[in-house]
Amino acid sequence: MITKELADYIESQLSKNFSKEQIISVLKSAGWSEADINEGFAATSPVAPPVIPSLKPKLKITLDKILLWAMGAVLVALVVVGAYSYWNGAFASLSVLTSEAMDNAKNSDTAFYDTTLAIDFSEIKNTDNSISLFPVDLSAGKLIVTAKGAYDAGDKDNTKGYMFLSIGLGSSPVEGEIRVLDKTIYGAITKAPSVGFLPVLASFENKWISFPYKSEDGQIADNPFSAFPAVDSSIVNKLTPEQEEHLYQLTRDANLIKMVKKLPVEEITGEKSYHFLFDLDKEGIIAYLQSAENYINSVGKNDSALSAFDATSFAKELDKFKDFQGEIWIGKKDKQLHKISVSFAVQPDETKEEQVKINVVSIWSGWNEPITVEAPAESVPFEKFISDLFNQSFYNVNNTDAEGYLLNDAFSFSSQSVGNEAQIKIKSQLSYFRAEGEIFWDVQMQGSYAGVCSSNAFVQGKGVIETAGGKFACRDSTNSYAVSSKLPDKSTYWCVDSTGFSNEVTSSLTSTSCPAR
Numbered sequence: 001m002i003t004k005e006l007a008d009y010i011e012s013q014l015s016k017n018f019s020k021e022q023i024i025s026v027l028k029s030a031g032w033s034e035a036d037i038n039e040g041f042a043a044t045s046p047v048a049p050p051v052i053p054s055l056k057p058k059l060k061i062t063l064d065k066i067l068l069w070a071m072g073a074v075l076v077a078l079v080v081v082g083a084y085s086y087w088n089g090a091f092a093s094l095s096v097l098t099s100e101a102m103d104n105a106k107n108s109d110t111a112f113y114d115t116t117l118a119i120d121f122s123e124i125k126n127t128d129n130s131i132s133l134f135p136v137d138l139s140a141g142k143l144i145v146t147a148k149g150a151y152d153a154g155d156k157d158n159t160k161g162y163m164f165l166s167i168g169l170g171s172s173p174v175e176g177e178i179r180v181l182d183k184t185i186y187g188a189i190t191k192a193p194s195v196g197f198l199p200v201l202a203s204f205e206n207k208w209i210s211f212p213y214k215s216e217d218g219q220i221a222d223n224p225f226s227a228f229p230a231v232d233s234s235i236v237n238k239l240t241p242e243q244e245e246h247l248y249q250l251t252r253d254a255n256l257i258k259m260v261k262k263l264p265v266e267e268i269t270g271e272k273s274y275h276f277l278f279d280l281d282k283e284g285i286i287a288y289l290q291s292a293e294n295y296i297n298s299v300g301k302n303d304s305a306l307s308a309f310d311a312t313s314f315a316k317e318l319d320k321f322k323d324f325q326g327e328i329w330i331g332k333k334d335k336q337l338h339k340i341s342v343s344f345a346v347q348p349d350e351t352k353e354e355q356v357k358i359n360v361v362s363i364w365s366g367w368n369e370p371i372t373v374e375a376p377a378e379s380v381p382f383e384k385f386i387s388d389l390f391n392q393s394f395y396n397v398n399n400t401d402a403e404g405y406l407l408n409d410a411f412s413f414s415s416q417s418v419g420n421e422a423q424i425k426i427k428s429q430l431s432y433f434r435a436e437g438e439i440f441w442d443v444q445m446q447g448s449y450a451g452v453c454s455s456n457a458f459v460q461g462k463g464v465i466e467t468a469g470g471k472f473a474c475r476d477s478t479n480s481y482a483v484s485s486k487l488p489d490k491s492t493y494w495c496v497d498s499t500g501f502s503n504e505v506t507s508s509l510t511s512t513s514c515p516a517r
Contacts (some may be wrong), residue, residue: 006040094259101337109154111394112366117145118435122359143169150371160373181373185211208379255284268338270366273329286315343442361438363500384477422488429464449481473509479514
């Protein structure tokens, strides 16, 4: 006899997709009769067979999702690659960046600079004997000039700044300091040459000389970037502010250089910077010179100097440049110039295979940061300095003892100056390494400092340092180098490196960058 319990059980098992035969087998084993089981099945509500979903719609949805995921992955990859490329300057244009850098430099009141000029004339065999009178060692074959300082052009009527200057040729460097403020130029010789006819200058070491100037006379430019290539300052001073601005725009928009290669972003003076190799755009330079000449001639019809301005002579000089190589770094964020390196050669005599090789490296930092310039406590007017110089020179020439030694105090050095001689020689030699390092990077290895410590220039410089009592140390790698020496009679070291650092430090060299001060 069918019961509700039997009917409910059968219905529940059917809903769980058990087959009829399986349910019958279970019920028979539990003692139910076949008649009761059949009646129980008849009493239950029919269960619809399970619906088997079509695989085709599901497959279509899956393919759509896969396609969307793939497109999303591609987009993400493009964003990542694009961001990386942008960060490394792949989309940066040298012409656009240089124009921005010119604008930003022109609009900046202050900046710090560190520039080294190296002139190698060792290939020149026959020099005029008259230059042997110059109080330097011409046999060295290389002149190195370094200028390190800062300027502040915020007050156009009272430009101020300072510069540490070193001029070295062989073993006789000349060093000095210049300060500009309150419409006065102050200068001091901090290291005078000790050969030739100028030992008399030693008596003026560390004595300040003053020379007043008037900014309206144009003796000092308001801003180093206010001058224009191929345009003399006397010409610029004849132009109105509006005409100067037009000439600046001509310069800004001119094609003076052209990109050779983009290099990875590099950090210079603490700033991530775009990095390019460049060459001179001779056609662009000639076009610029012609447009500048036409403009100056047109605005100066009634001025003999302006109407006679001729820029073609400058264009002719371009053909004398040989093996030009340029390298520039422009900040990613501030779009300011942070470093520029230029090397080239000139051939004075076309009939001789002799070249003068020139290399310039300039590092810029601290844009729009404040600078401090103080006037010396004491200074001698320039006119008095000249008078004393000539009087002392005359006295020296006409007063010698039996052995030919000059009797004037200018030739007697204090023990302190003699003690400082070795330190000065070491510092000067280390400063020369900065130019040699850039020449090695640009010319010998074309993009690497690896091996610079064992180069001929560094080995020779090591000898100079050790002869002066220093302890030479040098480390190099592909992207950087550092060289230092312990200073005689001091517990400190003087160190220079590829970032432009040049200063006294308290610890010895342990890596390819100078230790912190």
